Amino acid sequence: MKTNIKLESMLCEAGQILDIGKNEIKNAVMSRKNIIVVGLMAFFAFVLVHNITYGTLRYTGASIHDFIQLGKFL
């Protein structure tokens, strides 16, 4: 979510109450973005591994049925 000006100023006001500096707020907010980035990367890594596994299995002659069975096993 993009922080709009009103939200940014609310964050600053809330921070001021407990002497939390602008940089500290920025870092705290940034850490959420990092979580999202890591989450997205993990998702793409999963898709990649999934596709490679599927491709390998198909190449080695496994049927789609075998692949479903493996999926169930996993």
Added chain:
Amino acid sequence: MFKKKIFPYSTVVELTLKCNMKCIHCGSSAGKDRENELSFDEWTTVFKDLSDLDCELITLMGGEPFLRKEWYELAKKVKDFGMNVIFMSNGYNTNDEIISKIRKIDPYTVAISIDGATAQTHDSIRGVKGSFEKCKDVLKSLKAADLPTTVVTTVHKGNFKELPQMKEFLVGRDIVWQIQIADPIGRFPKKLHLSLKEFYSVALFIASTRQQYSLKEMPITGAHCIGYNSQVLPNITLSPKWVGCQAGITALGIQSNGGVKGCLSLPNSFIEGNIRKRSIKDIWNDPKFCSYTRKFTKNNLLGDCKDCKYGKICKGGCGAVSASLTGKMHGDPFCLYLIEKQTQLDS
């Protein structure tokens, strides 16, 4: 298709209402013990039943749990039935003898309440002079005994500004710090309840502290009443995701006179049975028990939660905060997402 098994994973037990402090925020107005508190044998039956229900964690609290005569024997029973124990104490009468007994129990953690960075603040909130120094000594003794230790801080207008000072005191001591907000039930006066902005500043404080220090240096966490679905702050609670009030789903609370609630923090109007009349197994397995969470639907949401996109999972935030502020469940206004949304709508 895959119906989740419901079991009381974590049960909070009020061993006695007797307390040697007079905290202004006490939700159960502790002081004198309740009339007709459960006997040793009755508690033993309760613990056995809880173990049969697959309960894994029992928090022994009060009042002050160490004022209950047979606290050690009861804690031992809990362990004998294969469950973990958490002690939640104000630390005032915790001496070396008690600590050596706690060691024998091998608890999950020992939680001590500290509500300020100075003796003046802590002692005035707790109503007992000298309790701050005593708490600090107890923390030292607990660490010396190599016991897992937690500090619980209940924040309100009278103390929340001391959080940064408290952080300086706790950092690097290998003590978990849980921060929770005081709800206006029991003795706590509504006028001391945090404003929404103050509440947000506490969440921001936890988030920035987590960013500033590693979890080993400063294991800080917000309790179940702090912080849901913020769009800008990271998760600040222990669980990876807020999945709504757990009363009657994974949580259970039992009062010292046998009264049973889905969560001990809920007001007394939520008592749904007494273990003297029905066993805890019967109460837990009753399909009507905690229907407010077990049979929750989106239509139960109230206030600003009604049209919230997170409502179905969130169930309207902490039931205890919602009930104590609005009289009803499923409409906790102390929600980070709501505060952020309203701030943006104002622009």
